Amino acid sequence: MKITMNRLMLKHGRTSKKSKDKTIDLLPLKNHTAYLLRLTQMALSDQLSLVLRKLDIKPMQYMVLALIEANPKIQQGSAAEILGIQKTNFVAMVTTLSDLGLVERKAVMNDRRSFGLVLTSDGHKLYKQAHAIVQAHEQRLKDRLGAEIYNSFAQPLIRLAFDDPKPN
Amino acid sequence: MKITMNRLMLKHGRTSKKSKDKTIDLLPLKNHTAYLLRLTQMALSDQLSLVLRKLDIKPMQYMVLALIEANPKIQQGSAAEILGIQKTNFVAMVTTLSDLGLVERKAVMNDRRSFGLVLTSDGHKLYKQAHAIVQAHEQRLKDRLGAEIYNSFAQPLIRLAFDDPKPN
DNA sequence: TATTGTTATACTCTATAACTATA
DNA sequence: TATAGTTATAGAGTATAACAATA
Numbered sequence: 432m433k434i435t436m437n438r439l440m441l442k443h444g445r446t447s448k449k450s451k452d453k454t455i456d457l458l459p460l461k462n463h464t465a466y467l468l469r470l471t472q473m474a475l476s477d478q479l480s481l482v483l484r485k486l487d488i489k490p491m492q493y494m495v496l497a498l499i500e501a502n503p504k505i506q507q508g509s510a511a512e513i514l515g516i517q518k519t520n521f522v523a524m525v526t527t528l529s530d531l532g533l534v535e536r537k538a539v540m541n542d543r544r545s546f547g548l549v550l551t552s553d554g555h556k557l558y559k560q561a562h563a564i565v566q567a568h569e570q571r572l573k574d575r576l577g578a579e580i581y582n583s584f585a586q587p588l589i590r591l592a593f594d595d596p597k598p599n
Numbered sequence: 600m601k602i603t604m605n606r607l608m609l610k611h612g613r614t615s616k617k618s619k620d621k622t623i624d625l626l627p628l629k630n631h632t633a634y635l636l637r638l639t640q641m642a643l644s645d646q647l648s649l650v651l652r653k654l655d656i657k658p659m660q661y662m663v664l665a666l667i668e669a670n671p672k673i674q675q676g677s678a679a680e681i682l683g684i685q686k687t688n689f690v691a692m693v694t695t696l697s698d699l700g701l702v703e704r705k706a707v708m709n710d711r712r713s714f715g716l717v718l719t720s721d722g723h724k725l726y727k728q729a730h731a732i733v734q735a736h737e738q739r740l741k742d743r744l745g746a747e748i749y750n751s752f753a754q755p756l757i758r759l760a761f762d763d764p765k766p767n
Numbered sequence: 768t769a770t771t772g773t774t775a776t777a778c779t780c781t782a783t784a785a786c787t788a789t790a
Numbered sequence: 791t792a793t794a795g796t797t798a799t800a801g802a803g804t805a806t807a808a809c810a811a812t813a
Contacts, residue, residue: 455673455681460665460666460681463662463737464740464752464753465643465644465658466662467753468644470756470761471759474760474764476633478764490633494631494633501624501626501628502623502624506794507794508794508795513609515637515638516781519782519796520781521795522796542794544793544794545789545793545795575759580755581755584632585629585635586748588635588639591639591642591740593609596739675771676770676771676772684804685804686772687804687806688803688804710770710812712770712771712772713771
């Protein structure tokens with residue numbers, strides 16, 4: 432996104448009885464996790480795009496490299512699933528990374544339909560550089576929030592992302 | 600998204616020395632806030648879409664209604680900015696809601712370029728219904744996470760969404 | 768000159784159906 | 791029959807430039 436939230440007067444708390452300013456009441460939105468997640472995700476992904484642009488890769492491409500690095504020969508479909516991309520849309524992504532010489536589709540034993548994804552040596556090199564950048568970015572987040580809050584922050588995200596919700 | 604994370608064997612912790620299972624190591628991704636935010640946002644927005652489908656509105660449309668409800672006569676551009684949508688893409692959105700008879704563009708004093716957005720009576724009615732649904736959904740999140748975690752969860756999101764990051 | 772809303776347009780991301788080759 | 795990967799395609803969502811009306 433390319434939106435600057437700077438010039439707006441935002442009212443982050445309850446309306447004070449006396450205030451007659453023309454600030455904007457965000458409370459009804461801030462009570463909605465979906466809204467907060469949206470804005471936060473947009474902000475962080477923009478920041479990541481920015482720092483990764485030095486290496487000419489996008490945040491999502493970095494995620495692919497990171498996943499393959501930790502799981503050599505991972506199946507393409509599994510990788511897509513974990514990254515929250517449909518396998519059908521993941522094909523082009525892998526092909527691009529393959530064309531860039533970063534990822535390789537390796538044949539695998541006992542199943543000639545599928546293959547395992549691995550990093551090339553260039554892929555490893557680029558991943559290391561990218562990882563350093565992303566880690567530094569992550570550290571800045573930690574500094575902004577404070578270690579304690581930062582640490583307690585990941586837990587609910589993981590729960591919400593991976594645990595199935597109870598049906599209504 | 601339409602991705603089921605069910606059949607995958609995911610390894611959420613550190614690799615145990617002995618384990619030779621074929622589960623997938625998520626650690627490198629789970630250490631990245633951007634990845635967690637992505638998956639969480641996708642999951643919650645899917646759930647919201649589902650419950651709001653009864654009323655034939657999308658999560659983003661609900662957000663628009665909620666913002667206008669709390670800020671009658673809000674400027675179109677400000678609303679777009681707060682919602683994380685560019686003003687140019689917000690035009691069609693407001694027009695749709697206007698065509699549905701939920702939102703109205705009201706002329707405003709002293710500036711004939713802009714106008715204020717308000718809810719129609721139908722808009723108010725629909726908002727109330729939607730709000731009840733969304734609140735119930737929010738309550739389910741709270742139940743899943745526990746009140747304490749839920750409450751401490753919003754704070755860092757707000758910081759990350761609204762505070763400007765320090766430049767690198 | 769700057770700002771508000773707008774149009775047109777291109778680009779990226781995501782969703783759906785149908786195919787192939789293997790199992 | 792079912793699964794892994796693929797293709798083609800349509801539909802959202804997002805980004806950029808340029809414009810008219812007004813400040």
